[in-house]
Amino acid sequence: QKEVEQNSGPLSVPEGAIASLNCTYSDRGSQSFFWYRQYSGKSPELIMSIYSNGDKEDGRFTAQLNKASQYVSLLIRDSQPSDSATYLCAVTNQGGKLIFGQGTELSVKP
Amino acid sequence: ETGVTQTPRHLVMGMTNKKSLKCEQHLGHNAMYWYKQSAKKPLELMFVYNFKEQTENNSVPSRFSPECPNSSHLFLHLHTLQPEDSALYLCASSQEIQGVDEQYFGPGTRLTVT
Numbered sequence: 001q002k003e004v005e006q007n008s009g010p011l012s013v014p015e016g017a018i019a020s021l022n023c024t025y026s027d028r029g030s031q032s033f034f035w036y037r038q039y040s041g042k043s044p045e046l047i048m049s050i051y052s053n054g055d056k057e058d059g060r061f062t063a064q065l066n067k068a069s070q071y072v073s074l075l076i077r078d079s080q081p082s083d084s085a086t087y088l089c090a091v092t093n094q095g096g097k098l099i100f101g102q103g104t105e106l107s108v109k110p
Numbered sequence: 111e112t113g114v115t116q117t118p119r120h121l122v123m124g125m126t127n128k129k130s131l132k133c134e135q136h137l138g139h140n141a142m143y144w145y146k147q148s149a150k151k152p153l154e155l156m157f158v159y160n161f162k163e164q165t166e167n168n169s170v171p172s173r174f175s176p177e178c179p180n181s182s183h184l185f186l187h188l189h190t191l192q193p194e195d196s197a198l199y200l201c202a203s204s205q206e207i208q209g210v211d212e213q214y215f216g217p218g219t220r221l222t223v224t
Contacts, residue, residue, distance in 0.1 A: 100153040
């Protein structure tokens, strides 16, 4: 089992819709969870971090964490074509190492 | 662009060459990282430096040699690389506080080994 799993996509949503990106992790002792956005040919950019169960909202982005289910998600409301990118889920395991998923490619169609 | 810079941005080298990648962070962080990103693969952690001391070497071949002279600068020395080493090499930094480890990436060096 991979330590951090994401569907590779591509996930295609129409402009204005809600995009839902999902991530599961294997280390039950993980404490820190991050979402990075990576445009093609660019480096990852940190967009959200979440440390406790529940929802965390920042503008059009909402991160959701459920430690019991070992699940973290990212919702993007009112999706825009500029949101088209690969979204990387990253989890800090008990050993303190940041483990990345392989990323989900999101395409927002005008 | 973030507070982490990397040079060069692109590098083409032969298998017998020796080259170095440079990373500098302007964020006052105390930890720096080298990652490798190959096509269709997750980011792979290569090395971690915390307060200039190497704390992680993720089974990286010896043809990659890191150097961290101070907490703001990180180098990756390359020699006798293989074509499969062609990838995007990313530097990151963070301010390590227990339970919080937000890493910020530089723009990367696109390496091609011929």
